[in-house]
Amino acid sequence: MTVAPDVPALQVHDPEQAIEALRGSGLRISTARRLVIEALFAADGPVSASALARRLSLEESSVYRNLEVLEQRGLARHVHLGHGPGLYVLAGRDRTEFLYCEGCGAVTVLEPHELDAIRDQIHDRFGLTARFAHFPIVGLCSRCAAGDGRAHTH
Amino acid sequence: MTVAPDVPALQVHDPEQAIEALRGSGLRISTARRLVIEALFAADGPVSASALARRLSLEESSVYRNLEVLEQRGLARHVHLGHGPGLYVLAGRDRTEFLYCEGCGAVTVLEPHELDAIRDQIHDRFGLTARFAHFPIVGLCSRCAAGDGRAHTH
């Protein structure tokens, strides 16, 4: 999960394009690598490395190494939703950011422009360019704030 | 670090008050406990449990257990600045929130009211009550955004 901060996202639309992109930079396409790529395309949301490993019957270390390659090439990225493992998504296909309720674990998926006003405000006041793609905004959803916050351990 | 989400902060001004508060709820004041409390008062910012353990020559497990007690009683809380260990601060004395640069690790300390406009905006649009005290706003400071982001491994 060691990645330079700003690898530009690479826009690819199917596994074959991703594979070609990798081949183009001299990498080999092992079956493990192909499986990870396909699983990311098949996933309907952020997935953990260990979930991928289980699902694909691969070694976790190999999955992590492949995810790192994909991140370095701008094909994937990961998010930290509160505590818990990093969750991986395709970078090109999905530029969403997240809100995370630390009461119940609910995740709100947002298109980046929906947070632009907030990002601008933070930038104007504090000079920080907020990136909610990697560390989302964490708080309590209305239900949990109302008190029946199903106190999660965290 | 397993704590119910909303323990109200207890306002105490010196170690003795904290100790009295704990005694009042039937807890004993061991030397380890006293040392942890005093170290939190002496600290000039968020500290990790292992730093406390080293500094005080205590077992880490004991430090963690004491910090958990303090959090349960509303005397302390912790923040997650990007990756890395949780960092502990006194709760009563210090209700600050944080901005964190994931390029260079810089931490901006803010009084809660400074983020209220942003909190309100998030609440109005998405119904989430953001709490930047536990998970801060993460992004890139102006220097790192400008490009010389001293690419930290993360």
Added chain:
DNA sequence: GTCCTAATGCGACCCGCTTGCAGTTGCATC
């Protein structure tokens, strides 16, 4: 089909944090 090296599986390991347990100690009571 050969050959070379990238990538894999497997094991060990690191870090942050938790847990179980035997032994110690704070402190309430006498």
Added chain:
DNA sequence: GATGCAACTGCAAGCGGGTCGCATTAGGAC
């Protein structure tokens, strides 16, 4: 001040997330 007992401690083991070293396997250029 001595006694008793549960709260607390140190120590060691364990767990989840992630990384690394190394011998072996297998892409793919020729």
